[in-house]
Amino acid sequence: MPSHVHLILTPEDGEGLALALGKAHRLYAGFVNARARQTGHLFQGRFGSVALDEEHLTNAARYVALNPVRARLVHRAEDWPHSSVRAHLAGRDDGLVRVKPLLDRAPHFVDLLEGEADAAAFVRLRRSELIGRPLGSAGFVAELEKRLGRALAPGKRGRKPRTQAAADQYG
DSSP: OOSOOOOOOOOSSTTHHHHHHHHHHHHHHHHHHHHHTOOSOOSSSOOOOOOBOHHHHHHHHHHHHHHHHHTTSOSSGGGOTTSSHHHHHHTSOOSSOOOHHHHHHOSSHHHHHSSOOOHHHHHHHHHHHHHTOOBSOHHHHHHHHHHHTSOOSOOOSSOOOHHHHHHHHHO
């Protein structure tokens, strides 16, 4: 996309995502800055990320593939040159993209590109990315909470009742 990038990544360990994106950003920033004879940051803010269960992963793949079409940059997803769509449709790695992980989940990749877009699923995906919460079934979120040892599901909104807050503070 002209103003942003969507990536669907599966890190091998807890540090993998930050290391990969940090290195890619440093290399790209160095390239662009050298070419323009400038220094400094290229992007505003940090990247957004969201952990997805299998169903939502498929929706995210569809969202990313169709983003240039929704933005009216191309008529067909496979016409966008900066996309993995052609590699997934051909069923072959292209040197940057490994197609097997997604094709194992969506063997008929072309089906992701056809039909009406699931606007509600896209809204849930964007909302989860903005707030940084995982997107998936209650069981998926509970399993992540267990593995990480911390709460990930949203709690009750608002302040605790006075008596509960005092008990927590002086408890």
